[in-house]
Amino acid sequence: MEGDALRGHLELLLLAALASEEQHGYALIEWLRTQSEGALDLGEGSVYPALRRLEAAGWVTSSWRSDGGRRKRIYRLTKRGEERLRREREGWDDLVRTVGLVLEAS
Template sequence: MGARKTNPDFTNGVPELLILQILSRQSLHGYAIVARIREITDEALQFGEGSIYPILHRLESDGKIVASEAEVNGRNRMVYRITKPGVAQLEASIQNWNRICSAIQLALSGG
C-alpha cells in the first residue's frame, strides 16, 4: 500500500486546534496525540502521521507548547505540554472555528 497523503483540510489551522485541545486535557507524546486524534474524530481525518511532528515543532517554537523528555511505559519519550499562550490561542481558535461553522451553517440553510 502507498504512503498516505496529507488531507488538505487538515492543514488549515485544524491540526493546531485539535492538538492544542488534546494537550489542554493531558500532556502526551506524538504517537499518543495521533492516536487520540483518530479516536476523537472517529478516524474521519486521514493524514500521514508524520505530518503531526512539523506542526508540533512549530507550536513549540511559537511558545504554544513545550516539549520535555519524560518516561512513558518504561521508555524516554518527548512529551508535549500546553503553555499559557497555547491556552489563549486555543480559546481564540475555538471561537474562530465556531464563527466559521455558524457562517457555513447559515449559508447551507439558505441564508
C-alpha cells in the first residue's frame, strides 16, 4: 500500500503506533512497517511533519532523550490523543463496515 492511499489515514496510523508504546520517529516507522508485514510503504518524509501536527493539536507530546550517545525525540500519546484515537478508530470501523456492505451487495 503506497503513500497516496495512506495519506488520509496517516494520523490514525501514527496515533495507533504510539498507543502501543512511546517511540522516536524512525522506530515508529519501522514499527508500522513490521506490523503491516511490509505492506505499508510510508513516505517517510511525511511522518515527521505529521508528528509535529499531532503535537500541535495536543494529541501527542515529545521530548529529547539520549540513547547510545545520540539524542532522539521521543513521542508519546496524551489523554486527548487517546480520545482522538478512539474516535478515529470508530470512524475507520464505520467506513470499513459501510464500504463492505456496498461491496458485498455488488
